[in-house]
Amino acid sequence: MKLSLAAARPPLAAFSLVAGLAASLGGSAAHADAVRAMPAQDFIDTLAVNTHVNYTDGAYVNVHNVADDLAWLGIRHVRDMMPTGTPPFDNYVYLARRGVKFNFLMRTNIDQAIDQAVALNTAVPGSVVSIEGFNEVDNFPVTYNGLKGAAAGLALQREIYSRVRNASALAGVPVYDLTGYDPKLVDTRASSADYSNTHFYPQNGEQPSYNANGDRWLPAALGSVKKFELPVVVTEFGYFSMPQSGWYMLGVDEPTQAKGVLNGYMDAAAAGVKRLFVYELLDQKPDPQNKNAEMHYGMFRNDNSPKRVAHSIRNLTTILNTTTPHRASAAARDTLTYTLSDMPVSANSFLLKKKDGRFVLALWNETLIWDRANGTPLESPPAPVKLDFGANARRVDVYDPMVSAEPLTTHRDQRQLTVNVPDHVILLEITPADRPGT
Structure with missing residues (x-):
């Protein structure tokens, strides 16, 4: 590319990112992995x-x-x-x-x-x-x-x-x-x-x-x-x-x-x-x-x-910049234990950690977004992905940066969620059980 070379946001139809709380998976719990977060x-x-x-x-x-x-x-x-x-x-x-x-x-x-x-x-x-x-x-x-x-x-x-x-x-x-x-x-x-x-x-x-x-x-x-x-x-x-x-x-x-x-x-x-x-x-x-x-x-x-x-x-x-007061003793760990199930081959995840010790799990699914033949946008159905923390998370707030900087849904004291992952990045802000609630 040649380097030498405040309007209102368009109306958005918010869609449900979280289909609902998953029922008990039944049988033995899936093995959960400790994932290191990027600050x-x-x-x-x-x-x-x-x-x-x-x-x-x-x-x-x-x-x-x-x-x-x-x-x-x-x-x-x-x-x-x-x-x-x-x-x-x-x-x-x-x-x-x-x-x-x-x-x-x-x-x-x-x-x-x-x-x-x-x-x-x-x-x-x-x-x-x-x-x-x-x-x-x-x-x-x-x-x-x-x-x-x-x-x-x-x-x-x-x-x-x-x-x-x-x-x-x-x-x-x-x-x-x-x-x-x-x-x-x-x-x-x-x-x-x-x-x-x-x-x-x-x-x-x-x-x-x-x-x-x-x-x-x-x-x-x-x-x-x-x-x-x-x-x-x-x-x-x-x-x-x-x-x-x-x-x-x-x-x-x-x-x-x-x-x-x-x-x-x-x-x-x-x-x-x-x-x-x-x-x-x-x-x-x-x-x-x-x-x-x-x-x-x-x-x-x-x-x-x-x-x-x-x-x-x-x-x-x-x-990512919004933080809450927290106890200094609660922010020591840099890993979060969780399991993602039913991730499509086109889907991705990336874990971040905020200054206050809360984690942010980014999820996105790289399905088709443009109809090349007609020059029009495409939107594939979101992919339902199961998220299991292995133990109850105190709080999970779900954000869509395409829509707002405010959470679209909030869940408290849950171990498992089914998340509908769209064709662009969404963020799950996770307060673990050993962190104070907000």
């Missing part, structure tokens, strides 16, 4: 988005909106081009002072670019959290010392790595690999990158990780860089909200975009991706006749009104 704050730290603060026209001109939108979403990590002097350097300082953390994408003049990163990290320490090599050199070729294309990009990457390592003001700042070269032709990223880097855009309106036709967009992207044995970042991923039919790079409607992005964020974290940058924060320019797909990737429309995806991400981060 919710660590998960939130994987959420990132592309911006274009470097653009001097369109929606990104209003840098105050950019900061306000990120704060509203609960996201602080962005990917953008290195500052160039236009727009003013003060715009980046303003964002950094608002808590924005930058992954800066390299531009042609390496010396000047690194100097700008040094200047910002000096003005606002900790605001530059990574430096990335050149973007998609297959689409945007670079030259270096007589080399062209991928060879030039790979050579430049080693130069970038060396210069970042030698800049004292960037001490500890990791270097992300460039994108756009063929990993099959490269044996090592030693002295080139601290993180492997990849892009993926699900085609044909498909789900990020599982599709019945065999398409596995995220696993394929991660598999392409697995041999380098480095931690991985995904610096571009997304869906554009311009509904289309046909084949290949298809747009979807706004609710389907929200489903795909929510699932992608959760898929990536569950797969161990350090950070996933959705493309992008804002629709760059107006496109009322829907002729330019590039103008529809935003979480917010060009007039800065939030799309369904923005509401859903805000709900997700709000749910």
